[in-house]
Amino acid sequence: MILRKGDTGDEVALLQRRLTRAGFPTPETHVFDHATESAVMAFQKACGLVIDGVVGNKTLAAQLAGFAMSEHLTDADLANAAHTLGVPIAAIRAVNEVESRGEGFLPDGRPVILFERHVFYKRLKARGFDVDALAAKYPNIVSPTAGGYMGKAAEYTRLAIAERIDADAAHESASWGAFQIMGYHWQALEYSSVADFVARMQRSEGDHLDAFVRFIAADTALLSALKARKWAAFSKGYNGPDYARNLYDVKLARAYERYADMTTPAAPTKAAA
Template identity: 60%
Template sequence: MNQPKILILGAHGLAVRDLQKALAAAGFTVDLDGDYDEGTEHAVAAFQRSVGLVADGIAGPKTFAALLGKRDPLHLGFADLERAAKTLGIPVAAVQAVNEVESKGEGFLDNGRVVILFERHVFYQRLVKAHDQAEADRLAGLHPNLINPKSGGYAGGAAEWQRLTSARQIDEACALESCSWGLFQVMGYHWQDLGYASVQDFVTRMQASEAEQLDAFVRFVKADPALLKALKAGKWADFARGYNGPAYARNLYDVKLERAFARYSAAAPAKDAA
């Protein structure tokens, strides 16, 4: 099967036809026409539900792997979303919307390591707090790509782990606290407020599974009454502002969340019947 990174509603071509053939072989009714229409989207969602994946109708690496019989237990499942919704007291559709819009889509790299983003400006701030500004400035002069009052210097993907490895040689705890971790990009320095025993405990949990990464997001929302209130009320602009900061509007996070919530809410009865 030809496996692109991701296929969504509106895609067309040989890759879509290969996907449709795989769905048909798995027993799902779908036209083999190479068009990713609503019928294909529904078939993908039905297959995802059948194997316990998040049923979003989007064919990505997790769906392709499951079609090949390689369902990874580290991946997030629909039962995990249901559990999160119950804990937060919100509709499952709300968690599905957040998972679609706010998560990175995959919590692990191809090499099995958790997805991270090392923030050099946060490392600078953590060093100031752990030591003092003079020491942080001294270290910043020696390692400006790792320690800097200004954000930036990102390498992306697995290369972020190389940056983290170098930073850990300077200060282990501060380095771990200076990364965002997993699907929902929760910063390591939140570990204490979220009820973890240590930053090392937090990191170990993030490496364990995407379900643990979702749990970190749940803890993060529960720890912020305003964020939880916005999520419960479906006030997507307020939620997006609290979760993403003032740049949320430029990236249309609130619009994307509202649309995703409406789509999952409309599909909920059909999913329950299935």
Template identity: 55%
Template sequence: MTVTLKHGDKGQPVIDLQNALNKQGAQLRLDGIYGDGTEAAVKAYQLKAGLVADGIAGPKTQARLLGVNDTKHLQHSDLLKAAGQLEVSLASVYAINEVESQGQGFLPNGKAKILFERHVFRERLQAAGHDISKLEAQYPNLVNTTAGGYSGGTAEWQRLALARQIDETAALESASWGAFQIMGYHWQHLGYESVQAFVAAMSESEGQQLEAFVRFILADTALHNALKARKWAKVAELYNGPAYKRNLYDIKLARAYERHAAEDLAKEAA
């Protein structure tokens, strides 16, 4: 598994990164220190390659340096489009993507990242008229009054596959999808023709996953207004729920925005 490298890291992986960047035109000293110079070189390469230019050398950036071009990955152009749709600065979108996304939107096997919610599945099945008591007894890990039973990674797709045998639509609606973990049951509210169409979009690219997230924000006037006003505590509360304080989402959003906004100003000054 590729190790994500960022400012402050040291060691052989950083030397390998610096060497790869030098092959792309950077002129870094191979000192194994991920300092300002290396970070700047990473951002310059990311912009050149059309990637999200956050200065963090994650799996996507390192794969592109090795010549692997995966169109499923989020692109800088996707964030530019999102900023226009939301009528906010690019720095705001970068901050939102950095803090609110779950990183990779796809698993190593190419499938979209999902998390199956058994308590949601129970609710959807009940609404569809299924015999809940029988299903709860037979499939407690799939149909339950409480959240849990998570297997993680590709094993979540195995849970989903079993749930689809009971009720396909309810199963797809009961999973959260992609980097921004949008629940399937939002499909109609977000303007998709069906939950199947939503899932197809989430399986296409991280750009489509970001599009769903943008639709989610636009569908919530209070959330959209908070984002436009950069009221980060309100953004965090509306998107993450009351627990946002425990995870410092508002502080992370504010700091990420300030950093990206300062970088944008520096570019303009140059």
């Protein structure tokens, strides 16, 4: 894939997001304009690449390598989350292992999402759209029932169609990042807008964990369950009534015990005593 000045589309928008995250702020216009070319050239200069303003394989590889170093969770992130919520770090490690869905980002640098067509149906209906007409035209995007999932990068294809109907409602109707926090929670979690929430989700897994911490802190029942290590109650509140089918509570309990053992000092031997 090669991108250069004059190109347009979602790949250009993704490039612009990557440049911004790499420290070269670029407006997300979907157009490879002069500002984007200038940012690409500045990035290439910083990386010691040929400075031509054209995004080829070497420039793309340099971007992805930089993101791999900066976007993943660190021990400091986990420790800060445990301190903020007032729980043992073993509890946060357990939740991170079981409840986060693996990597928070796709290989192309975009945050993992899952678009929920039934949520989009409700958000559009509240905005006064003729949702039944839209459901007839876009059954995989607008529907009173859940489903239509395509998974991984293909979820962005669904999101792009939804964005053309109503961008804010579309972003509110997807779950984002490693911990799959729904976009419509943005206000309750004290983000300034859904656009602010999405921008944070595009930045790092540390931001994904921060959204999770805000989500738990805003729900007293979930926070109490986590503090007491009542894994069934926590799993039901976080995953819904189907939690038992996937053994989330059992997995959390086992993970917590394993991490707690790792952080508990060994008892002294008789000889040492």
